Amino acid sequence: MKNSLLLFVISLSFFSCEKKVDFQLEKTQPKLTIEATIENGQAPIVILSNSIDYFSTISLQQLSGIFVHNAIVEISNQRQTHRLKEYAIPVGPGLFYYYYSTDSSSLSTAITGELNMAYTLNITSQNEQYSAATTIPNITKKIDSIWWKPTPNDTSNKKATVIMKATDPPGFGDYVRYWTKKNRESFLPGLNSVFDDLIIDGTTYELEVEPGFNRNKSWSDNEKESVFHKGDTVAVKLSNIDKATYDFWRTMEYTYQSVGNPFSTPTKVISNIKGNALGYFGGYASQYRQLVIPQ
CATH class of the missing domain: 2.60.40 (Immunoglobulin-like)
Known part of the structure; x- marks a missing residue:
């Protein structure tokens, strides 16, 4: 009882000290x-x-x-x-x-x-x-093969999980970005689309390929649509990139995902543009694989 009363008093003190703060954001010139x-x-x-x-x-x-x-x-x-x-x-x-x-x-x-x-x-x-x-760069990280398996715990028995087997050459510094495409849709990058090779350097490994994320749609719509289904024709695009391109998308995607999150760490998007401009210039060494998932 004493503990409950103490918490109630503390809560009142927080409410009594609450002050409305209005931020007046200055308008900036377009860049x-x-x-x-x-x-x-x-x-x-x-x-x-x-x-x-x-x-x-x-x-x-x-x-x-x-x-x-x-x-x-x-x-x-x-x-x-x-x-x-x-x-x-x-x-x-x-x-x-x-x-x-x-x-x-x-x-x-x-x-x-x-x-x-x-x-x-x-x-x-x-x-x-x-x-x-x-x-x-050269195409150093190779796609060895892709295949599919039924999605675990899928009661509809309609979803499919795509797996990719890839080989990373020895030596750090192989950066990649990936996209997926379903049927006649456009290629879409993953929500986290860029990766380095700090952990998988010099190994052959398997990983689940997450469907591309449409940043022009809401999170809820993406959760519904960003899945593979039996009957889909799936294309995977994997591109070797340089570090500047990797840094741009790494910081850009982190910033995109942390918008509205008060607990996230502020991040500056790293650009390779010289001059008072935003954005990036990126080179892509791309390879493609296609998979038809039967009904």
Whole structure:
């Protein structure tokens, strides 16, 4: 009884000391956001947009208006430099998605991703200059095989678990990122999509492949949809990446998962962009495997 009374008094003291605190967040100027990638056998893709306020009300019209146009975007390898061209893809009535890629009218200098090749990116927009560098490494971490098994404790007997067997070469420094694709859907990265080799260095190992996570949907919708089912055709994409790309996605995904969690440690997203901009430039050495799960 005395203990209960003491807890009650302590609780009252906390309530009596409670004070409402209002934070007035200053509005910040939009920053250039760069999402640039190059993959072995593929043309470079660069998406330029302006950042928006965290508490902004987002609409399709607003998203369509954040793209940055008429920038000078150049990519170089160890042999030549190519200026990219801006393209537009219609995504709805009066709405377009914009990106920069190979200029089809200047194919003599066009650059396609190659293994073990370094690249630099230079951007000029609104009289400001930005740059970044990346590497497409060799494909060192190999996918040996993939298969499926019934999901444990699945009373519906419709779900499937995908397993991958992979080999990591001896020597630290093999970083990877993975995606999965179901049927005709797009490739989606995992919720935690990047890994190093600190624990599995030089070993052959098996692990469960988590379905990709659609960051444009709610957590509850992802929990329902991020599963494999019998009858699915599943593709797995595994890419070797350099450390800068690994650091960007490691910190980006941690920040994404910790939003709204008062107990999480604040994290700064690590970018490899030089200049007052957000984002990253990443190279991917990719391999693909496909699995058909029977009904």
